[in-house]
Amino acid sequence: MWTREGVFAYPPQRLWAPLAAETAGQAWAAAARPGFPGDPLGLYVHVPAEAPGLDWLGCLQREAGALRLPEGLAPRTLYVGGAGAGTLAKLETPAIAGLWTWLKRRFRLDRLRQTTAEVDAAELDGEKSAELRAQGVGRITARLPAGAGREAEHRRARFAEGIELCRRGGVKTLCIDLACGLESQPPGQAERELEFALALRPDCVFLCEYGPPAGAAAAAERGRLRDRARCLEKHGRPAGAENLQLSDQWARNASFLGLGWGAVSHIRGRWVYGKAGSCADYARTLGSGRPPRLAAGRLTPAGERRAHIIRALEDTGRIDGSTFLGLFGVSPARAFPRELAGLSRVGLLTGSSMDFRVTSGGAEDRRLCARRFYAPEVLRRLPPEG
Incomplete structure (x- = not known):
């Protein structure tokens, strides 16, 4: 639009x-x-x-x-x-x-x-x-x-x-x-x-x-x-x-008050606004007297690629290499060699240089794989794993 x-x-x-x-x-x-x-x-x-x-x-x-x-x-x-x-x-x-x-x-x-x-x-x-x-x-x-x-x-x-x-x-x-x-x-x-x-x-x-x-x-x-x-x-x-x-x-x-959302423009890439991952997390954070952690703003080209991978893993558990290549002019493996290799090495991710899928397909593993692509400034605002 x-x-x-x-x-x-x-x-x-x-x-x-x-x-x-x-x-x-x-x-x-x-x-x-x-x-x-x-x-x-x-x-x-x-x-x-x-x-x-x-x-x-x-x-x-x-x-x-x-x-x-x-x-x-x-x-x-x-x-x-x-x-x-x-x-x-x-x-x-x-x-x-x-x-x-x-x-x-x-x-x-x-x-x-x-x-x-x-x-x-x-x-x-x-x-x-x-x-x-x-x-x-x-x-x-x-x-x-x-x-x-x-x-x-x-x-x-x-x-x-x-x-x-x-x-x-x-x-x-x-x-x-x-x-x-x-x-x-x-x-x-x-x-x-x-x-x-x-x-x-x-x-x-x-x-x-x-x-x-x-x-x-x-x-x-x-x-x-x-x-x-x-x-x-x-x-x-x-x-x-x-x-x-x-x-x-x-x-x-x-x-903003309440939870957040993200969206995609086919021209300008993705804007992201994120808070706690669920209503329960949101309510629990507020119960401690703190405002929810969040991250917001226009993404750089590298951030657009990262957001695309995060969205694909969280929503579907799959990375479509041809879609990624068409959008960004580079394969997923060329864009994120360390992240993809690390997830494949521990068995969370299965695939080649183009197409990948979360091995178990489960929601928790999809979330763990996606988190590997979060930007450092976002990770600093999130509670530690476990």
Whole structure:
């Protein structure tokens, strides 16, 4: 997705996140001074509500305290989301209202330029849509249901109904996240889903890749999708069914509460924002009175290669050499000889100079292999193994 400056802007263009509690107040104080360059700071709230039984609102309240965010901060943009882009729609209406009650008490929201909510549009009903409208949500981003079969078709129909609910409710900007590379997607399904998404006349479409393509046909389809995404990123139309031109200035500076996310641009590489690896880790860290460790920022070319490997190992347990070579012009073994050789020597990784897979395929071994590629400054912020 492409901004007027020609820079990928989802996640934010200038990502701000406190690496220490002291920097949070300093950043907000700097933004309040006359002459601050760029837009004022925004607020991104990632609701960690996917873990059953977790007091997610209490966690957000404790994190705001641990970061020493001053009372009465006045963000100019607010983005409220959650894992899988569906958290808000899956919350009950009173829980949505309770979240905004706390946000209004903790922050000054009277100066907001824009409020964005991540939802699963298939989970929206009239009551939840009305609640979001009452809270001033003017932008919706939604994950298009993937897969095939009668149930998937039913969810897509409900998704389209949810999008229309948002439109009738006064939402001005609609974005759709499109998944590809899921095991549940038969050949050609992702391309058909892209056409379905475009037919809903969104303001932007974001292509989310999950794992390397399995087989030549899948690789060819992925290539076509990437070419289309690259074209849409570079040449967004000003209006009509392919109205993909972005002006996401609301996200240029953002501070974060809750868990984090990562994303890929086919032009600019990957932006990464990461906190504790799970809701349980996040809650446990906050219980100690410390803010969660995190790392954020634009990656160097070497960092883009490293992030690609980390994502592939954590998500799928495999490294597709042809994909890596096509993206970065070098084989995985040439890019990371020591890391790959070390993991192969101890039996965690199996493969050649191009293609590798986690030997056991287990989640713990995938995490251990991926951790071998973490940058030193990230490892310093993580708790030790064991």
